[in-house]
Amino acid sequence: MESFLAxxxxxxxxxxxxxxxxxxxxxxEHVLRAAVTMLPGNQRERYDEEWRxxxxxxxxxxxxxxxxxxxxxxxxxxxxxxxxxxxLIRLASVLLILTLAPVFLIAAAxxxxxxxxxxxxxxxxxxxxTDDRTVITLVFRTDEVGLENFGPYVQLHSHHGLxxxxxxxxxxxxxERRFGPxxxxxxxxxxxxxxxxxxxxLINVLRGDFPFEDLRKLWVFANRRHxxxxxxxxxxxxxxxxxxxxxxxxxxxxxxxx
Amino acid sequence: xxxxxxxxxxxxxxxxxADEISGAxxxxxxxxxxxxxxxxxxxxxxxxxxxxxxxxxxPHKLGRPRRRFxxxxxxxxxxxxxxxxxxxxxxxxxxxxxx
Numbered sequence: 001m002e003s004f005l006a007x008x009x010x011x012x013x014x015x016x017x018x019x020x021x022x023x024x025x026x027x028x029e030h031v032l033r034a035a036v037t038m039l040p041g042n043q044r045e046r047y048d049e050e051w052r053x054x055x056x057x058x059x060x061x062x063x064x065x066x067x068x069x070x071x072x073x074x075x076x077x078x079x080x081x082x083x084x085x086x087x088l089i090r091l092a093s094v095l096l097i098l099t100l101a102p103v104f105l106i107a108a109a110x111x112x113x114x115x116x117x118x119x120x121x122x123x124x125x126x127x128x129x130t131d132d133r134t135v136i137t138l139v140f141r142t143d144e145v146g147l148e149n150f151g152p153y154v155q156l157h158s159h160h161g162l163x164x165x166x167x168x169x170x171x172x173x174x175x176e177r178r179f180g181p182x183x184x185x186x187x188x189x190x191x192x193x194x195x196x197x198x199x200x201x202l203i204n205v206l207r208g209d210f211p212f213e214d215l216r217k218l219w220v221f222a223n224r225r226h227x228x229x230x231x232x233x234x235x236x237x238x239x240x241x242x243x244x245x246x247x248x249x250x251x252x253x254x255x256x257x258x
Numbered sequence: 259x260x261x262x263x264x265x266x267x268x269x270x271x272x273x274x275x276a277d278e279i280s281g282a283x284x285x286x287x288x289x290x291x292x293x294x295x296x297x298x299x300x301x302x303x304x305x306x307x308x309x310x311x312x313x314x315x316x317p318h319k320l321g322r323p324r325r326r327f328x329x330x331x332x333x334x335x336x337x338x339x340x341x342x343x344x345x346x347x348x349x350x351x352x353x354x355x356x357x
Binding site: 050053057069 | 280281282285291292293294295296297300313317322323324325326
């Protein structure tokens, strides 16, 4: 019985190997063509020939087929489909904003009721995503007022040339003491508890405030905040800055009057 | 332009190669997959850090598709050096802060 099964497996194995041998070049050709089709019209001819020569230099049908799959990824990146993806994301953000409009309105109304005429939205600065680039996102204001207007972070950043310097936990606490603790407003507490305080990021997305790369990283690091915050901290030049500690992260708000 | 470790590897392969070098040769020397290599080459070429040309000869006579050869430009070599120095500086800073 065992020898019979072994013979069957051997026959099947050979059959599958023969099939693959016959089909792999054809499949490789199809994948290559699909990759080339993804490219902009003026680049197709070049990459078609270049990638054919690239595949011809790879020994083995299976390796060639695997390499051709990689070319699909290459074509996607070369054709800058990130722009297309980002447009779709922006479209999705419009739909989300429209869908969540009642939530926005209720949150804004609550903030107005509890804090008077203080701005409902504010800018939140997020330090060093990877290199020295920063991201500024819109958030619902969650702290108690008395802070007049929040100016856009960008202005201070460009005018004052803020520096990024590593900071220890003790230093962070010291800075916090210097500028006073952050008191959450009742509305703010509610928004944070409901996980809605960062909802206005959709407006940033809609406005195209971030490069696609940053948006992707924000998404990827959404649950690993310390990775993009712990690295650096803006040293505030004056008490126009509000520093909020959240776990491993220091969030900095600009209190400058506009 | 953002210079990643992989970009540095590609630039390194182009700098260390005495002559022009094809995509397949670069892939072999830096052990990068096609999906990673070609976008890097495309970006570098757009930034004029490298330039490329077709292999001379008729594909029919060669009996295979022509290869595309890449070589680094003076600008690319300068930028690569700057990037390497930047990495070294960053490494030194990190090492210093860890000590």
